Amino acid sequence: MNRVFKASVIENKQLIKNHFLITLRPSERINKPTPGTFFMLSVNSGLDPLLKRPFSIHRWLDGDFQLLYRVAGKGTYMLSGKKQGNILEAIGPLGKGFSVKKTQNTIILVAGGLGIAPIFALAESCVRQRKTKASLLTREGDKVLFFYGARTKKEVLCLESLKSLGIEPILSTDDGTLGKKGNIVNVIKKYLTRHPLPIERSVLYSCGPEPMLKSLSAFAGKNNLKGYAALEQSMACGIGTCLGCVVNTNNGYKRVCKEGPVFPIEEIVWD
Numbered sequence: 001m002n003r004v005f006k007a008s009v010i011e012n013k014q015l016i017k018n019h020f021l022i023t024l025r026p027s028e029r030i031n032k033p034t035p036g037t038f039f040m041l042s043v044n045s046g047l048d049p050l051l052k053r054p055f056s057i058h059r060w061l062d063g064d065f066q067l068l069y070r071v072a073g074k075g076t077y078m079l080s081g082k083k084q085g086n087i088l089e090a091i092g093p094l095g096k097g098f099s100v101k102k103t104q105n106t107i108i109l110v111a112g113g114l115g116i117a118p119i120f121a122l123a124e125s126c127v128r129q130r131k132t133k134a135s136l137l138t139r140e141g142d143k144v145l146f147f148y149g150a151r152t153k154k155e156v157l158c159l160e161s162l163k164s165l166g167i168e169p170i171l172s173t174d175d176g177t178l179g180k181k182g183n184i185v186n187v188i189k190k191y192l193t194r195h196p197l198p199i200e201r202s203v204l205y206s207c208g209p210e211p212m213l214k215s216l217s218a219f220a221g222k223n224n225l226k227g228y229a230a231l232e233q234s235m236a237c238g239i240g241t242c243l244g245c246v247v248n249t250n251n252g253y254k255r256v257c258k259e260g261p262v263f264p265i266e267e268i269v270w271d
Contacts, residue, residue: 005026005027010023034093108203116158147170147191188216207231216229240258248269
């Protein structure tokens with residue numbers, strides 16, 4: 001059972017406009033989160049706002065952990081004002097994360113917008129599993145391919161951190177200010193057409209806006225490509241009791257906080 005715990009703010013750094021990276025230190029030992037799992041985090045010691053907010057694990061730092069977030073409302077605005085030494089209440093890690101087999105040949109990582117938060121965590125985990133910082137993006141014998149799309153260059157995050165892992169991501173922006181211009185899914189299609197992969201040994205892992213995931217799901221299904229998606233969903237309790245974050249799947253409605261956030265991408269019924 002995941003316990004409620006207190007965590008002190010070590011750092012709460014603004015990366016770009018409206019995007020912050022908060023580093024927290026639990027007051028007690030907690031279970032190590034896996035990429036794709038999340039924490040429910042209080043943003044105030046009082047009752048306003050009443051509910052905790054869900055945040056995907058971005059980095060695990062030998063006991064401390066980091067969450068990457070965007071200021072999008074009252075709760076995250078309040079969180080952005082937290083200073084070193086402030087104490088927050090949290091629950092976690094929660095949910096079902098990504099699972100990558102060590103024997104897997106090619107890993108295709110796809111991040112859209114703030115979906116970089118859990119996908120970066122997965123990339124870092126993959127690098128550690130393979131025990132190398134050598135360049136993972138090669139023209140032949142690819143091991144990890146990283147595709148990252150954003151609206152504009154000003155919203156691209158974590159590039160230096162990715163490079164420190166030995167990963168050179170393939171980028172796209174809607175306005176063409178960085179990388180390829182346009183949709184990241186179209187970039188993936190073109191890349192895989194020019195650099196065909198052994199589909200039976202390749203798996204796609206993704207997180208991002210629903211239109212991106214829906215398009216990826218159609219692409220994966222058409223090409224018999226196995227894939228997983230971490231869903232971004234509003235949550236109230238985070239522990240499966242309120243049924244406020246259900247998603248339609250081929251096996252009925254499932255709770256994103258409990259049966260997810262990570263689902264087989266072919267399982268999700270897209271509206």
